[in-house]
Amino acid sequence: MKNYLLPFAAIALLFASCSSDDDNTQVDPIVGDYAKGILITNEGPFMNGSGTVTYVSDDFTTVEQKIYKNVNGSDLGNIVQSMGFNNSDAYIVVSNSQKLMVADRYTFEKKDSIVSGFVNPRYFASNGQNQGYVTDWGDPTDNNDDFVALIDLQTNNITSTISVPFGPEKILNHEGSLYVAHPGGYGQNNLISVIAGNSVVKTITVGDVPNSMVVVGNSLYVLGNGKPDYSGEETAGSITKISLSTNEVTETYTFNTTDHPQGLTAEGSQLYYNMNGTVYKLDAGNISLPGTPILDGFFYAMEVKDGLLYATDAKDFASQGSLYVYDLSSNQQIQDIQTGIVPGGIYFNN
Amino acid sequence: MNRLGYYIALFLLLAQLTAFAQLDSIQKLPEVVLSDARLVNFSKGFKVENLNDSVVKRNSNSLTEVLRYNSSIYFKENGYGMVSSPSFRGTNAAQTAVIWNGININSIFTGQTDFNIISPLNYDEISIRSGGGGVQYGSGAVGGSVHLNNNFSFHDDDVTNLGFRYGSFGTFGGNISTIQTWDDHYLNVGVDFISSENDYEYISKNGKNHHAEFLKFTAKINEARKLKRGVASWNSEYSYSDRNFSGGLNTVGRDGYKDVNTRNLLQLSQKYGQVETRLKAAHLFEQFRYYPDSEGYDYSQGRANTFIGGFESELLLSRKLRLNGKLEYTQIDAQGENIGNRNRKTLAAVVLMNHKPLKNVSYGVNLRQEFLNNFDNPWLFSVDAKWDVSRIYALRLNGSKNFRVPTFNDLYWYAGGNFVLKPETSYQVELGQEFKIKDLNIDLAAYYISSRNLIKWIPTSGTIWRPSNISKSENFGLEAKVDYKVRLGKEHWLKLIGLYSYTEAKDLDKDKQLIYVPYHKGSASLNYQYRSVSAFIQGVYTGSAYTTTDNTDTVDSSKVFNLGVDYSFASKPNVTIGGKVNNVFNVYYENVAYRPMPSRYFEIFLNFNI
Numbered sequence: 001m002k003n004y005l006l007p008f009a010a011i012a013l014l015f016a017s018c019s020s021d022d023d024n025t026q027v028d029p030i031v032g033d034y035a036k037g038i039l040i041t042n043e044g045p046f047m048n049g050s051g052t053v054t055y056v057s058d059d060f061t062t063v064e065q066k067i068y069k070n071v072n073g074s075d076l077g078n079i080v081q082s083m084g085f086n087n088s089d090a091y092i093v094v095s096n097s098q099k100l101m102v103a104d105r106y107t108f109e110k111k112d113s114i115v116s117g118f119v120n121p122r123y124f125a126s127n128g129q130n131q132g133y134v135t136d137w138g139d140p141t142d143n144n145d146d147f148v149a150l151i152d153l154q155t156n157n158i159t160s161t162i163s164v165p166f167g168p169e170k171i172l173n174h175e176g177s178l179y180v181a182h183p184g185g186y187g188q189n190n191l192i193s194v195i196a197g198n199s200v201v202k203t204i205t206v207g208d209v210p211n212s213m214v215v216v217g218n219s220l221y222v223l224g225n226g227k228p229d230y231s232g233e234e235t236a237g238s239i240t241k242i243s244l245s246t247n248e249v250t251e252t253y254t255f256n257t258t259d260h261p262q263g264l265t266a267e268g269s270q271l272y273y274n275m276n277g278t279v280y281k282l283d284a285g286n287i288s289l290p291g292t293p294i295l296d297g298f299f300y301a302m303e304v305k306d307g308l309l310y311a312t313d314a315k316d317f318a319s320q321g322s323l324y325v326y327d328l329s330s331n332q333q334i335q336d337i338q339t340g341i342v343p344g345g346i347y348f349n350n
Numbered sequence: 351m352n353r354l355g356y357y358i359a360l361f362l363l364l365a366q367l368t369a370f371a372q373l374d375s376i377q378k379l380p381e382v383v384l385s386d387a388r389l390v391n392f393s394k395g396f397k398v399e400n401l402n403d404s405v406v407k408r409n410s411n412s413l414t415e416v417l418r419y420n421s422s423i424y425f426k427e428n429g430y431g432m433v434s435s436p437s438f439r440g441t442n443a444a445q446t447a448v449i450w451n452g453i454n455i456n457s458i459f460t461g462q463t464d465f466n467i468i469s470p471l472n473y474d475e476i477s478i479r480s481g482g483g484g485v486q487y488g489s490g491a492v493g494g495s496v497h498l499n500n501n502f503s504f505h506d507d508d509v510t511n512l513g514f515r516y517g518s519f520g521t522f523g524g525n526i527s528t529i530q531t532w533d534d535h536y537l538n539v540g541v542d543f544i545s546s547e548n549d550y551e552y553i554s555k556n557g558k559n560h561h562a563e564f565l566k567f568t569a570k571i572n573e574a575r576k577l578k579r580g581v582a583s584w585n586s587e588y589s590y591s592d593r594n595f596s597g598g599l600n601t602v603g604r605d606g607y608k609d610v611n612t613r614n615l616l617q618l619s620q621k622y623g624q625v626e627t628r629l630k631a632a633h634l635f636e637q638f639r640y641y642p643d644s645e646g647y648d649y650s651q652g653r654a655n656t657f658i659g660g661f662e663s664e665l666l667l668s669r670k671l672r673l674n675g676k677l678e679y680t681q682i683d684a685q686g687e688n689i690g691n692r693n694r695k696t697l698a699a700v701v702l703m704n705h706k707p708l709k710n711v712s713y714g715v716n717l718r719q720e721f722l723n724n725f726d727n728p729w730l731f732s733v734d735a736k737w738d739v740s741r742i743y744a745l746r747l748n749g750s751k752n753f754r755v756p757t758f759n760d761l762y763w764y765a766g767g768n769f770v771l772k773p774e775t776s777y778q779v780e781l782g783q784e785f786k787i788k789d790l791n792i793d794l795a796a797y798y799i800s801s802r803n804l805i806k807w808i809p810t811s812g813t814i815w816r817p818s819n820i821s822k823s824e825n826f827g828l829e830a831k832v833d834y835k836v837r838l839g840k841e842h843w844l845k846l847i848g849l850y851s852y853t854e855a856k857d858l859d860k861d862k863q864l865i866y867v868p869y870h871k872g873s874a875s876l877n878y879q880y881r882s883v884s885a886f887i888q889g890v891y892t893g894s895a896y897t898t899t900d901n902t903d904t905v906d907s908s909k910v911f912n913l914g915v916d917y918s919f920a921s922k923p924n925v926t927i928g929g930k931v932n933n934v935f936n937v938y939y940e941n942v943a944y945r946p947m948p949s950r951y952f953e954i955f956l957n958f959n960i
Contacts, residue, residue, distance in 0.1 A: 230765030319900035
């Protein structure tokens with residue numbers, strides 16, 4: 001955190017005219033090439049405003065803010081929660097605006113949108129066979145109306161919804177089966193739903209508040225945050241290992257009761273997560289908590305790829321955040337790149 | 351600090367003894383009895399502006415509008431009629447105290463007043479007191495205070511006012527208020543309401559202000575009775591507000607909000623020679639209900655009852671030295687889904703002194719200390735002076751220490767509330783100059799405010815936000831006010847009022863301007879009167895304001911003008927008919943990013959004065 005590099009100048013920053021919000025009007029599109037890079041979804045300011053997407057080229061020399069707006073001349077909407085891909089399409093979940101925006105993932109030209117049928121959409125995943133899934137909290141005060149919306153990715157229509165337990169959040173595709181973590185919206189839950197086709201085929205109990213998950217080998221590793229102290233019944237964070245062939249829990253590793261880890265990511269057999277201002281490394285085949293501390297920082301999102309750790313800092317949630325890149329061979333920060341407001345998702349666009 | 355408490359108690363006791371020692375002839379009552387005389391008597395070195403009736407009537411839809419066009423206060427309004435919070439001299443929303451007949455009515459839960467749920471028509475006098483008023487008005491009077499007063503006079507003629515308003519976006523309103531005096535009685539009863547579909551078009555955007563309907567209803571009773579040695583009075587107010595919250599440009603509005611407030615104040619003032627005593631008992635009730643789905647039945651709510659009992663005595667010696675001592679006990683009982691059952695007891699001791707050593711010089715020293723509650727209560731002071739240098743020029747100077755106690759939300763909110771918060775504190779100084787050349791009045795003020803221990807909600811590890819006393823700020827500003835009245839020919843009158851303010855409010859940790867504090871704000875109104883016809887144009891310029899703490903995004907500046915005309919028939923009863931065009935040039939503007947304000951709209955009104 002100490003060796004701040006000079007932030008890269010944001011180039012091609014275009015302030016598209018804010019007088020046009022009309023979807024049918026084509027403002028001369030500045031067609032960027034957003035392949036071979038990193039896309040950061042920025043939630044945007046909470047109450048008012050629009051989330052954005054930041055593009056960073058693989059070699060870090062090109063950074064462009066607000067790429068969706070630059071290309072399409074319109075805002076994405078309030079709280080850009082997350083993004084997912086299907087073939088050459090990017091599906092952008094805009095939670096407060098209750099919509100799913102579809103853009104070409106390489107040019108970022110808008111292709112479609114789904115603006116009805118969502119209540120509190122959170123995350124998107126495709127099953128690889130043109131079927132999309134979007135987790136949705138429903139009314140956050142109602143624990144019984146949570147669902148996963150099914151989307152036909154050829155027509156971009158919601159075809160049906162699947163009722164699921166309270167608080168569905170992250171969703172991951174493994175060979176056509178969808179694994180949905182249920183940390184539990186504004187409350188707490190401890191489940192993974194497994195969805196195949198149009199139905200929930202299994203519900204797996206895991207450690208409290210599963211906030212992130214990764215596939216390593218033939219196992220799903222689920223990181224549980226544990227119930228926070230303010231819930232009145234604080235529980236420890238945990239890692240639950242699930243066999244992907246049987247969908248059974250094979251191992252559970254528990255942290256200290258007051259430890260609440262988050263941001264699980266993996267490369268090869270190495271797991272990485274963030275806890276109490278430190279990033280730890282674990283060997284997936286030989287887990288011994290908490291693992292090896294490798295660097296310091298409180299991160300809002302974390303991903304690892306090709307020996308580099310990408311981590312975002314949302315700062316005070318009311319100003320532009322940063323993407324830090326660390327070289328995992330030396331655990332040194334090699335980049336500090338400005339993002340939009342509240343950078344919540346890191347996606348590799350290759 | 352305890353010793354100070356003893357001195358205050360001793361002073362009050364002495365004042366009381368003096369009171370009984372000096373029984374003499376019955377005092378004459380002033381023409382108009384002020385519900386909060388301290389605002390006049392102990393604020394000599396402060397800027398206090400009174401907004402008269404005609405000014406209020408031009409923007410009668412909300413207190414936000416009245417003050418936006420007629421003061422330097424900036425309002426962060428979440429779309430027309432939605433939640434509106436003030437920034438007075440660049441301070442935060444909980445640092446403007448709203449004072450109803452001398453009583454602080456900021457919400458127990460949020461520490462602020464939503465200026466869109468207060469009907470400006472409910473009061474005889476709306477005053478703006480700039481600068482620190484913590485000694486007199488308690489928590490939150492940091493940037494300044496807005497005073498809503500119901501005064502009375504036993505000499506008033508019986509009069510009844512009846513008004514109807516109709517406007518664009520399905521807006522209609524009505525008000526009736528009557529004043530009756532007989533023998534030793536004064537009675538004022540009134541109700542008013544406004545309701546609006548509020549579905550204006552977003553200029554040059556695709557969209558409409560959906561889900562933004564509002565309804566506001568208020569009722570008041572103000573009663574007074576002349577006694578042998580003084581006056582007994584009762585002020586009572588009920589207000590109800592029901593709003594749907596609009597979504598603005600990017601979101602879909604779904605939620606709704608209902609507020610109910612009742613306020614009651616009993617006062618007994620007695621005069622014994624140079625001593626006046628005042629017993630006061632008050633009850634405030636506030637309730638909010640938040641509906642995540644405005645069409646649903648589920649809501650979360652908070653309710654609070656506040657009881658205030660106070661005793662005050664004031665001594666006026668040879669018309670030069672005025673001393674006032676006050677003890678005030680406040681008990682708050684609140685309950686809410688997010689805070690549980692909570693209470694707070696506070697005893698405040700206040701000593702106010704104003705001395706006029708020379709004919710043209712007056713100064714004041716004021717002290718306040720609070721006890722009983724669990725905070726490390728700082729003692730507050732304020733000193734002020736006014737020097738009438740010449741007939742056309744006067745100097746004003748004041749300095750004060752003020753505070754804002756943590757709100758019940760700050761302390762107890764589940765999850766995140768922090769029991770160990772301290773009050774926010776601030777020091778400030780102000781220098782003012784007043785020029786008065788015939789019908790031209792100019793007021794120039796410069797101030798500096800330094801605030802510490804500001805409460806800020808920040809994300810802590812994990813996902814939880816918690817408040818803590820971490821932020822520091824420094825505000826500096828300049829304010830100018832000009833008003834000028836000129837008679838053209840025999841029967842033509844022109845009146846011009848102009849206001850300009852420059853506000854710098856820095857977050858000292860980041861060295862950046864605070865969000866939603868525009869550097870520049872200006873407003874002006876020009877009024878023309880010819881016999882029974884009057885016309886006005888009013889405008890407000892709001893400079894751009896940052897919306898992010900690193901000052902990278904802004905909400906754009908705007909200029910908005912309104913035009914109005916009315917005609918009074920010299921009939922009996924007196925009838926006035928008029929109309930107004932708001933946002934004449936149909937400009938797009940926002941006070942909060944992505945929350946468009948109304949396009950051009952029309953209003954007509956009909957008033958009867960019986």
